[in-house]
Amino acid sequence: MIRVLFCIIFVSCCLSAPAQADERSISDLEARKEAINLELSGLAYPSLRGGVGAIGFHSRPFLQDDEPLWIEIDLGQGRLIDEIALVPVLWRDMEAGFRANAFPAAFRVRAGTLEDQEGVVVAEYEAEDTLKSIYPLVLPIEATKASWVRLEVTRMSKRVHDERYVFQLAEIMVFSGLQNVALRRPVKFSFQRPRDPSGAWASRFLVDGSVPYLMDTASGHQSLGYLSGFGESPDIYIDLGAAYPISGIRLHAVHQSNHVPQAYFGDLGIPRHMRIEGANQADFSDAMVLLDYRVKRISDTGPIMMWNLPETNCRFVRLVTVEKNVSFGVSERLSRIGFSEIELISSGQNAALGKKTWVDSSLEAYRSPEQLTDGLNAYGAILPTRRWMEELALRNDLELELKHLEAALNLKYMRQKVILSWMRWIVALALVGSGFVILYSRLQAIRKEAIIRERIAANLHDELGANLHSIGILSDLARESIATPEPLDDILQKIRGLTERTGAAARYCSNMLGAKGICDDLVDDIKREARRLLVDIPHELTIENEQIFNDLKRRKRIDLYLFFKESLVNVVRHAKATSVQIRFSGNKKEVTLIVADNGCGFTGDLPRSLRRRARLMRARASVEHPDAGGTVIYLKLKV
Structure with missing residues (x-):
């Protein structure tokens, strides 16, 4: 079991x-x-921006997916690049939510210098299925000096709404350390671009630094940023405390609205025309123009606006509003200026972080200008662009693994x-x-x-009963032989032997196997019992294949012996026979016993004592009553 x-x-x-x-x-x-969930809790979230803005760049549709296409970004002077990030165009799937749309299924990235127009392949990508993830694809590469980077598309994927093959991307970033050296660089391409009446698709949008995500990091607390009063556009000043080589600017727009839909297009607080100046004198008598930017359409703005600049040493920086934001339905009376954060990049770091900031307004500010350099936006801490992209890509990998x-x-x-x-x-x-x-x-x-009790009873009946009956017969013979000493002595010796055997049988009646001297030689015991019990009845005993009987297991020998003995006792007691025929025969499979007498016979089945003994030895026993008279007992025992 x-x-x-x-x-x-x-x-x-x-x-x-x-x-x-x-x-x-x-x-x-x-x-x-648990480790993945813990790591995910410390990574940036893929919160998607709303409102109106630039989407990216795409090709015209094709019927086949293997049309060779390429886009090349001019990096200017040779730069040591070590990572590339590709941001997919996102599509709102009405059933599955947001997903990537027509991200290239296979491509390679080639980089080279002005002297090497062939370049080398620095990265390759091939997907078995259409990319659906909304996360950017980050490709770490071996550090390579490059003046240009070319993305060569070898297999396109289908656009969602018309199932036609198209190449499109939201942004391409090429990093040298923490700096995106592809930012606002010239772009060339090998294909014909389709008409775009919306103004949201253009090659310059591939490198404008504008992505479909909000910088929603997992650290830091919320900061609403600075926003002036209505109708005001004061100049914003930052004192870096010391001269820094400024090589980049990042302007984070103020949080537009928590309402759905938004109250603004996405240009709240952004002047239509602004100028950023740097100086080493507090009165800006030595002012140098770092950036002069004019917003021509809504696609020129976004949650984060980035520029790389020629490296310029300065301590003081100011942002001047040249023309207020009155172009998208906001009157000059209600126009304002404000940003969530102003980053001044020097050697890959934000030199303005925690520095003194003020405005030249005499009116009470709607929000404090100190929030312009606290390193926080409406979601938390602000990260370098490279780290931001890497965290989003890592989140994608961990979520897939999860x-x-x-x-x-x-x-x-x-x-x-x-x-x-x-x-x-x-x-x-x-x-x-x-x-x-x-x-x-x-x-x-x-x-x-029950079997033990039955066997004990059978042993007592078959062994002791037969012995006592023999003693009774011998006692009768002894009484008749009182006058003849010689037969009397022989009879008394037999009585003595029977009493000893009876005593031994009585001791071992519960387990005849333990009795010594019983059925050690079955053939001799059979012959002796036949002479003893049938002493005054003529009989004939035949035993064939005697060795077979002595080779039987001791239990079977004892049971066969007791069955034979009980059969003779029944003949002596009840048959009144004058002749008895006994025949033992056997082979390797079974042995047979036949006891036949010519007595008065009886009616009915085999006597109970014989049935019991046959059952104990698992043998087949039967009785016959010949027409000529007498009784024949049969026993068949499997060896």
Whole structure:
């Protein structure tokens, strides 16, 4: 029964195991899941921007996916580049939510210098299925000096709404350290661009630094940024405390609105024409123009506006409003200026972080200008662009791994559930089986006890009864031989021998196997009992293949001997026979005993004592009553 239970458990485990299950244990998977969730809690979130703005750049549609296309970005002077980030164009799927749209299925990135127009392949990508992830694709590359970078598309994917092959991207970033050296650089392309009446698609939007995400990081607290009073556009001043080589500017727009839909296009607080100046004198007597920017259309603005600048040393920076924002339905009376953060990039770091900031307004500000350099936006801490893209890409990888982990855990939990269900059934079956085993054992014990009692009774009856009957016969002969001493002495010796055998039989009646001298030689015992019991009855004893009888197991020899003995006692007691024929025969499979007499016979079945002995020895016994008279007893015992 224990073997059966183990077999059931093994089979259930095998049947419930998935074909390609994760080999890690549940505890390992759960530990990895916890580690991933902990790591995800510290990464930037893919919060999507709203409002109106630039989307990116795309080609005209094609019927085949293998049309060779390329886009090349002029980096100017040779720069050592080490990472490329590609941001997909996003599409709102009405059923599945946001997804990437027509991201190239296969491409390679080639980089070279002005002297090497052929360049070298620095990265390759090929996907088995259409990319649907909204996250940027970050490609770390070996540090390579490059004056240009070319993206060569070898296989396009289908655009969602018309199922035609198109190449499109929202942004291409090429990093040298923390600096995006592709920012606002000239772009060339090998294909014909389609008409764009919306103004949201253009090659310059590939490198304007504007992506479809909001910088929603997992650290820092919310800062609403600075916003002037209505109708005001004061100049904004920053004191860096010392001269820094400024090589870039990032302007973070103020949070536009939490309402849905938004109250503004996305240009709240951004002047239509602004100028950023740098100086080393506090009165800006030595002012140098760092940036002069004019917003011509809504696509020129965004949550983050970035520029790379020729490196300029300055301590003081001011932002001057040349023309207020009155172009998109906001009157001059209600116009304002404001930003969430102003970053002045020097050696890849924000030199303005935590520096003194003020405005030249005499009116009370709507929000404090100190929030312009606190390193925070409406979602939390502000990150370098490269780190931001890397965190989003890492989040994508971890979320995919987490999805696979959860699937593996669900399979293992399901397997555990199946095994637990099997175990419940096994335990139930084991309890029921144990009950049956206990009941069966009890019944067997009772049966064995009954068999033992029956065997003891049979032994007492067959052995002691026959011996006592023989002693009675010999006593009668002794009384008749009182006058003749010689036969009397022989009879008394036989009586003495029988009493000793009877005593031994009485001691071992519960277990005849323990008695010494009984049926050690079955043939001799048979002959002796025949002479002793049939002393005054003519008889004939035939034994064929004597060795077979002595080779029987001792239990079978004793049972056969007692059956034979009881058969002779019945003849002597009841048959009143004058002749008895006894025949033993046997082979390797069975032995046969036949006892025939010519006595008065009897009606009915085999005597009870003989039936009992035959049952104990698991033999077949029967009786016949010939027409000529007498009785014939048959016994067949399997060897």
